[in-house]
Amino acid sequence: MSAHPSTWQRACSAIALTVLVVGCSGRQAALDPAGDQAATIEILWTLMLWMCGFMYLLVLIFLGHALWRARHVLSSEPVPHGAQRPAERPLRMALAGWFGLIVGGLIVLSLGSFFIDRSLANARLDNAIKIKITAAQWWWKVEYLGETPAQRVATANELRLPVGRPALLELQAEDVIHSFWIPNLGGKQDLIPGRINSLLLTPRREGEYRGQCAEFCGLQHAKMALDATVVGERDFAAWRQQQLLPAHAPSTPEQLRGHEIFMSGPCASCHQIVGTPAAGQNGPNLTHLASRRTIAAGARPYSFEALRDWLRDPHTIKPGNHMPQVQLSNSDLHALTSYLDSLK
């Protein structure tokens, strides 16, 4: 063998690196913490990984040694109960040691788990921003609770958080059980009909992250994502101000026609657009739809074309979701898309 690593070794380390990178980074990765809670949990993960890895290694060594020893042994008379074996005593002592090791290890791990859990529960809450999240099949309603009702911001399938400030989420479900989870920021919490749960997230790194429903919630459980963005305090304030504004009034004839189709058709009975008569509450609030990065709870990145395809038939993108297909001529479809696309 040469001193240089062989191709094979290089390939191996490349694979190992890929695995590590895949597991440890990403915008929906538990081990790439961007917030206090995820970072605290990662400490526990590291402790667990080392201790459990050590125990596993011990088992493999003992097993390997037992098998290696066996290579000389020739078959002979069986050893029944009661036969005096010279190895019995050392094995018993080893067993006692093993027992002590397991118990000691478990004590360390339970205490570690307990204290990490306590530190999560005792996180600082001052100046926390309060957000109410309501899950429904298969989308997220997100409401920023302000000092007064007029300061309340309603959006859907997106969550913007200011960096460094705790966010206290109030979690509810409208229909079945869902689970709220943004791995980069922290652990998950279920949303259960008839109950109110809460979750605290303290983001520390600006960036775009992705959350996803983690409790099986029916047909489109797979396509119930949440777009999470951590921004600076000033950007956040600007965004919030922008979200407080009523919707843009239609400005071109095409948009105007789209507006009329929306208001006269079935759309307005389920969706709200602040500043217009549309005040439906069954579906996502669309006041600033075009400022979001995804449509249909993360099913597609936002674009004019994606929105148009969605409006043409929501069931090709997300089969079985609760938005009915509305028959529209091509020109009506284009007009409606133009109007919605203007809702920045």
Next chain:
Amino acid sequence: MSAVLPREPGAAEIAALDAQLERTWGTGRGLWERLSTVDHKIVGRRYVITGFVFFVLAGVLALMMRTQLMQPDSELIGPDRYNQIFTMHGTTMMFLFAVPIMEAMAVYLVPLMCGTRNISFPRLNAYSYWVYLFGGIMIWVAFLLNVGPETGWFSYVPLAGPEFSPGKRTDFWAQMITFTEVAALAVAVELVATIMKQRAPGMTLSRMPLFLWSMLVTSLMIIIAMPAVMLASSFLISDRLVGTHFFNPVEGGDALLWQHLFWFFGHPEVYIIFLPALGMVSSIVTTFSRRTIFAYTLMVLALLATGVLAFGLWVHHMFATGLPRLGSSFYTAASMMIAIPSGLQIFGWIATLWDGKPRFKSPLLFVIGFIVIFVLGGLTGVMLAAVPLDLQAHDTYFVVAHFHYVLIGGAVFPLFGAFYYWFPKFTGRLLSERLGRWNFWLFFIGFNVTFFPMHILGLAGMPRRVYTYPAGLGWESLNRLSSIGALLIGVSVLLFIINVVRSLRAGDVAGDNPWEASTLEWATSSPPPPYNFMHVPVVTGREALWVPGPRQVMEGLSPSHREVLCTTVLTAEPDLRQPSAMPSSWPLWAALTTALWFIGSIFDARAVIWGSIPVAICLIGWLWPTHPEPFRERGLA
């Protein structure tokens, strides 16, 4: 009756006794006699084969899921079909394969290992098999007709409730639970009675093989755990069919009640699957190490401790539901504690191998694979027991990886080892050792290639139970790897089936005791005669067949009546001669009417009432006293 050394009887004498016992215990070749049989070996064989068929079916579903997940945004299978497929995979594996096949192995082996002529309550045993079969057929027919359940094997409400899961799909699921639980409870009762009262004379509790201990603990666990899920599924079905509101929060019900009831059963269920496998491992390790098990008493205590602790940790499935956090810590501790008995047993087996004289035949290979895989699964279990870590890993592919390591590693590997180990006893022929090695290595490699990447996928954010996933999250290559591994497992199981088919016709003839094992099932011919043992064996040591000197037997059971010997619970002293039930077709009729009853109630709640009438008639027929002559002598002379 008395313990005697076997006389040296003439060949003619043996042949005559054999013929008479054959007449008393045998099952004829006619269709009717086959349907009426109460022979535990025939019922057990059917049970094992049916369970294995369900294993293969659920495995095919797994391959379909892996094909779908091989690439992102796959449109091969739609969401509705996919949800049915993963529900049926879990349901079939847990309810129709894992628990039944472990009980099935016990139905075959426990009476032989106890040295008795038939299982206790043999008609209940036949009934149990039929009920299980009909329940399995019902749910699979429903699935093939596109009315298969689609709310997961755990059927969380309100998703599985009347509002969000209309139609009959979940009703079939809930009744399938009823079928399999009735079957499982029946077998559990038989096994407890058999192990407690029908052990061979001299097989005191401290001489009981660990397989019997594990089945005893398992059966007791079934008796305690199963009623919880029957209660839950009855609540569910009455919510769905007659408009009760057990789980409806608007009317004062509670969605979490379901989870408590389900997991109070669901977690012990894992150990109900796992403990019999531990018994199999102990049998195989003892035989192939040719050494008595190391620290026997501790191994028994570990089984008992696992059985008790298993009931104290169901809440670790519910850490994300928002239960009080301090309370959750208790379940963290309880969940971690279960690593103690498991760790001690692992030590016991390796120590036995270490000090023994291991022969590396296929059964032992599967046991070594079991240790390597199961320990890893156990350690990820310790990780999941910690509340904070669980909040990240819960309901992700990390958990999928964890429980496949525990269940395939902890139960399926030992089960395959057990197939290789006891196949000669079941059939009289050995499985091919060469194919066995291929079977093992393909399974072992395929398993790790399939499931190890899932740990990383889960930490990389991939949730469970998704029918597809978007590109760009870094999940593609690991999913592809996992799918390739699944294919290897498929090939390996196919090799096993080929091995069985070939060996049945052309395998080496096994003889009574091909592995020179120590337990009583090897003291009779392979396959065993209908009456199991010509004379009841007498046990004089922990490893009954390794005790030097001639074997003792006990005479005195009537060769012309179906009788079994009952012994005392602790010391296994001969107690009384108990008549054993004759073949009867009533169990079959009772099972058919039970099936009609359960299935009818899915379509019309009134069937609960009228459906019970035919069942009652069958039960009366079943229990009608038919003994032509009263037993003259029950006690011992």
